[in-house]
């Protein structure tokens with residue numbers, strides 16, 4: 385008897401491996417450094433705003449998220465019509481591919497990069513074109529430009545790159561954009577933009593203003609510490625933003641998520657002080673790791689990358705023993721989030737003691 389069959393390439397969708405929670409060990413505090421989360425809980429004012437919305441959870445949220453659009457428009461000085469909010473910025477990646485790709489169209493991105501890219505691309509029946517990152521974890525923008533064909537509809541530029549860490553500079557991005565045909569959409573995934581400290585950083589807003597084919601995706605999950613609420617936003621020229629809103633999941637951003645995001649935008653100064661301390665911790669950790677002989681790539685996000693090859697799972701096990709859970713990519717390396725000071729100290733100690 386025949387049964388309903390999903391589209392053939394659904395079986396090819398790679399699994400998303402979520403960061404493991406820490407192993408519970410008696411008498412030992414364990415830390416989760418496996419999902420690039422923010423170790424700080426939401427600010428009290430954010431929790432109050434959320435609590436005020438809970439009583440109305442028998443109702444659907446404002447589907448148009450009008451107050452959130454207004455707050456984003458004011459914060460970033462862009463028209464509300466140039467924005468699209470979604471269920472996390474991963475929701476935006478899905479919407480971008482869905483709105484711009486016919487089956488078989490190509491989406492070019494660096495690899496290894498954010499693991500949701502091949503999932504979203506394959507889920508939309510589009511074709512993933514993976515361009516290996518350079519030895520130092522940077523995007524190979526020359527090779528990415530060369531990979532563009534007549535079938536390419538979208539290019540994803542992940543900066544800083546998850547999981548390897550380096551960011552693209554504005555001059556590198558400008559040179560790349562000059563090589564991309566104007567009908568190809570360039571998505572600049574800025575999930576970690578608030579953590580970037582480099583010379584010549586990308587000015588995403590200026591870049592989208594001067595290009596008809598550039599869209600920025602950003603998130604409340606990292607710098608704003610709201611990963612559990614699932615809110616992301618795109619900034620794009622009006623027709624692109626409209627296409628994203630057209631394919632969006634109805635009511636995809638809950639009432640409490642909207643409230644949390646708005647209250648966090650109002651408290652950006654305080655939240656960005658926390659980002660500064662995480663960046664200071666990142667600097668401390670990277671210097672300590674280099675001091676004990678690790679050649680870690682430049683870290684511009686809230687995480688550090690260890691290239692470990694076939695020792696990857698051994699390193700993850702050693703970290704687990706020390707009460708920190710990291711994110712292993714078997715055969716490649718481990719990505720470790722910058723977390724609480726104690727957690728970061730343990731990471732440095734594990735790395736110092738690990739014989740490669």
Ligand code: PMP
Pocket residue numbers: 419420471472473474475498542545546573575602603604605611614615616
């Ligand atoms: N882009 C990148 C590069 C990421 O690392 C992540 C989260 N790990 C996301 C997008 C998605 O984040 P969210 O859906 O929580 O906004």
